[in-house]
Amino acid sequence: xxxxxxxxxxxxxxxxxxxxxxxxxxxxxxxxITNVWAGNSEDEERGRALYLGLYASDINxxxxxxxxxxxxxxxxxxxxxxxxxYNITLxxxxxxxxxxxxxxxxxxxxxxxxxxxTEVKEVTEDKWRLALDAVGDGIWxxxxxxxxxxxxxxxxxxxxxxxxxxxTTEQWATKIHPEDLPISQKxxxxxxxxxxxVYTCEIRFQRKxxxxxxxxSRGVVTAFSDDxxxxxxxxxxxxxxxxxxxxxxxxxxxxxxxxxxxxxxxxICTHDLEGNVLNVNPYATExxxxxxxxxKGRNIADLVPEKFRSDVQVQYLDVxxxxxxxxxxxxxxxxxxxIKHLLYKNYVFSNPNGEQYVIAFxxxxxxxxxxxxxxxxxxxxxxxxxxxSGTGMAVVxxxxxxxxxxxxxxxxxxxxxxxxxxxxxxxxxxPEDLDQDLHLMKNVLNNQADNYHIEKxxxxxxxxxxxxxxxxxxxxDAQSHPLFFxxxxxxxTARKDLTNKLRSKNIELNSAREKLLGKVKExxxxxxxxxxxxxxxxxxxxxxxxVLNIKCGRISDHEDANILAGSFTIDELASLLDTVGLxxxxxxxxxxxxxxxxxNREVPFDNCxxxxxxxxxxxxxxxxxxxxxxxxxxxxxxxxxxxxRPYLESILYNLVSNAVxxxxxxxxxxxxxxxxxxxxxxxxxxxxxxxxxxxxxKYGDKIFKLNQVFHKGMxxxxxxxxxxxxxxxxxxxxxxxxxxxxxxxxxxVVFGTLKSIA
Numbered sequence: 001x002x003x004x005x006x007x008x009x010x011x012x013x014x015x016x017x018x019x020x021x022x023x024x025x026x027x028x029x030x031x032x033i034t035n036v037w038a039g040n041s042e043d044e045e046r047g048r049a050l051y052l053g054l055y056a057s058d059i060n061x062x063x064x065x066x067x068x069x070x071x072x073x074x075x076x077x078x079x080x081x082x083x084x085x086y087n088i089t090l091x092x093x094x095x096x097x098x099x100x101x102x103x104x105x106x107x108x109x110x111x112x113x114x115x116x117x118t119e120v121k122e123v124t125e126d127k128w129r130l131a132l133d134a135v136g137d138g139i140w141x142x143x144x145x146x147x148x149x150x151x152x153x154x155x156x157x158x159x160x161x162x163x164x165x166x167x168t169t170e171q172w173a174t175k176i177h178p179e180d181l182p183i184s185q186k187x188x189x190x191x192x193x194x195x196x197x198v199y200t201c202e203i204r205f206q207r208k209x210x211x212x213x214x215x216x217s218r219g220v221v222t223a224f225s226d227d228x229x230x231x232x233x234x235x236x237x238x239x240x241x242x243x244x245x246x247x248x249x250x251x252x253x254x255x256x257x258x259x260x261x262x263x264x265x266x267x268i269c270t271h272d273l274e275g276n277v278l279n280v281n282p283y284a285t286e287x288x289x290x291x292x293x294x295x296k297g298r299n300i301a302d303l304v305p306e307k308f309r310s311d312v313q314v315q316y317l318d319v320x321x322x323x324x325x326x327x328x329x330x331x332x333x334x335x336x337x338x339i340k341h342l343l344y345k346n347y348v349f350s351n352p353n354g355e356q357y358v359i360a361f362x363x364x365x366x367x368x369x370x371x372x373x374x375x376x377x378x379x380x381x382x383x384x385x386x387x388x389s390g391t392g393m394a395v396v397x398x399x400x401x402x403x404x405x406x407x408x409x410x411x412x413x414x415x416x417x418x419x420x421x422x423x424x425x426x427x428x429x430x431p432e433d434l435d436q437d438l439h440l441m442k443n444v445l446n447n448q449a450d451n452y453h454i455e456k457x458x459x460x461x462x463x464x465x466x467x468x469x470x471x472x473x474x475x476x477d478a479q480s481h482p483l484f485f486x487x488x489x490x491x492x493t494a495r496k497d498l499t500n501k502l503r504s505k506n507i508e509l510n511s512a513r514e515k516l517l518g519k520v521k522e523x524x525x526x527x528x529x530x531x532x533x534x535x536x537x538x539x540x541x542x543x544x545x546x547v548l549n550i551k552c553g554r555i556s557d558h559e560d561a562n563i564l565a566g567s568f569t570i571d572e573l574a575s576l577l578d579t580v581g582l583x584x585x586x587x588x589x590x591x592x593x594x595x596x597x598x599x600n601r602e603v604p605f606d607n608c609x610x611x612x613x614x615x616x617x618x619x620x621x622x623x624x625x626x627x628x629x630x631x632x633x634x635x636x637x638x639x640x641x642x643x644x645r646p647y648l649e650s651i652l653y654n655l656v657s658n659a660v661x662x663x664x665x666x667x668x669x670x671x672x673x674x675x676x677x678x679x680x681x682x683x684x685x686x687x688x689x690x691x692x693x694x695x696x697x698k699y700g701d702k703i704f705k706l707n708q709v710f711h712k713g714m715x716x717x718x719x720x721x722x723x724x725x726x727x728x729x730x731x732x733x734x735x736x737x738x739x740x741x742x743x744x745x746x747x748x749v750v751f752g753t754l755k756s757i758a
Contacts, residue, residue, distance in 0.1 A: 009106035025113040031056045071101045075111045080200050083220035142233040160208030177204035214244035267362040275300045289335030303332050324348040341366045392489035398482050400424035414461035430457035444474045467496040548573045606645040617652045624660050630669040637676040638683050647727045654720035655747050659689035683751045690744040
């Protein structure tokens, strides 16, 4: 069987002490002498017979034991060794006893009283070193005269120094933590001077590796000179580092707990398992509007509204007693009559005496609960509005997913909720409107805006395109990150259709107005032309009529008529009247023809052949063409087209006749006639000559004006090009001219309205 380790340790300690001690006593906490040892068996038997089983305080016939009682009690209370000397007369001789009371290293329930008899002033070093080494502490031994210090091998083992590294008290002092050195020196001085019976001090001592460890330094002067001066100072260093750190941590924890308790912005209290308040912090008294004295000793059930008091026992006290923890919400009636809602989380603890109590931590959530109640009411209102609204409404994710939709929107788009939840708004947006919507949405996601409005098109489930007025607002979290969008969608298709129809009608009205204004302007121009062209012939007819009246014997006071009457015969006057009348008739027919072209858009279209039309014109001008020896060349890329035949022949006649009329006799005259398809599919007619040409700088803006003549003596009336332009533009075409003097002219006609091309 294995040996008892306690007894083994005790035997080693006692064996060491027996080498020098007169007698050793083992004393229990209740001061009972549980064992006695001595240096020899005879003394040991005698001691056991005298003291074993007795209580130290009951021994009255032994002065030494009686003197040790108070020191034994200190050892158990403080855990620190006690030393003193006692002088008596024994067998007629003076005797000195050095008495050491030490905690038993093998058990906290015993102390050892070591009694050494000595007749000298110094205690043998080896004896004490051996004894204290057996206790397990590092020993130091100071010669107070030389200031030299000696350490035991155990001390060297604990701190890592060799005997040669620290040999003086000065060197020893350098290893004590600077903050602890003054305390240690003061304690030593007090003991050496006789102020204290024992030197004891807790200090930090530096090990050889540089680290500091907490030690319990204890010592006593063990030798004096004849004149009473201390000579030898012996003590121990006990490693208490872990215990000290734990004690300091406990102290720090208590400080921190007190700071938290006093300054926390949470209500903290302690109560017993019956609910009676033991302590409360300042915040709790302020929150609940009670003084500390009003709360202490009061049962927490008394602090809740009456209808909830029975719940405190069942839902809280019974629970925390069983589970040692509880959490929830407690409604407390404050001193001012208001209700405070406290979110609590409480724990059961035990004090050193084993008594259980509860530490309660609570946070006031009254404002939060009120806010939650308001939020629930608001959510209910929103939900009602959302679901019953006749306007389409939706909750949309930042990615475009439909998170929630109401019935009105489903009806508007033709989708069920489940179908929409599988889609995004991008999926059903009309493609041409998507980029603008995404751009506005991106601005909101980037915190550049909180909402946007847009008119856009959606494609319904049936494929129908509808117009929507979309209003979208973003909801953000506390960090301004977008959570979702709330969108309102109003179907404005009918309004859009009506607007488009109104816009179309407005366009039509504006077009009709412009056309009407154009016709009015054209009529004004025609009226001016008629007045201009008929004024001259009418004046001539009036003058000739006056002359004819004079010839017939009538008297006239018109001076010009009287002068002309002598110059013409009646037959000559009749011939002049006939000529002027014919000229007036031709001019009027021309102007009426122009008016008909400008005002009448409904002209008949024919299948016109360019070759036939050109031949007809050439036949009409055959005499002049032969007379001037003009070479006419054709390059017809297009042979036929649908166009009013009279207009085409008139256009060709005017352009070709001008080219013939204004040919240059100094060069071999040529006329080029061509047709082709130009950009956009239109047909172009080009008539080019190498005749006199036109001074474009001088006449460029007048070429197509009425009654404009650019070459004198050519029998020109200034009507042909005006008539040609009018005919071409009446059917949406254009005419353009390029010309240089003595190089010729090029007229290009692009026909507008073509019903068909053969």
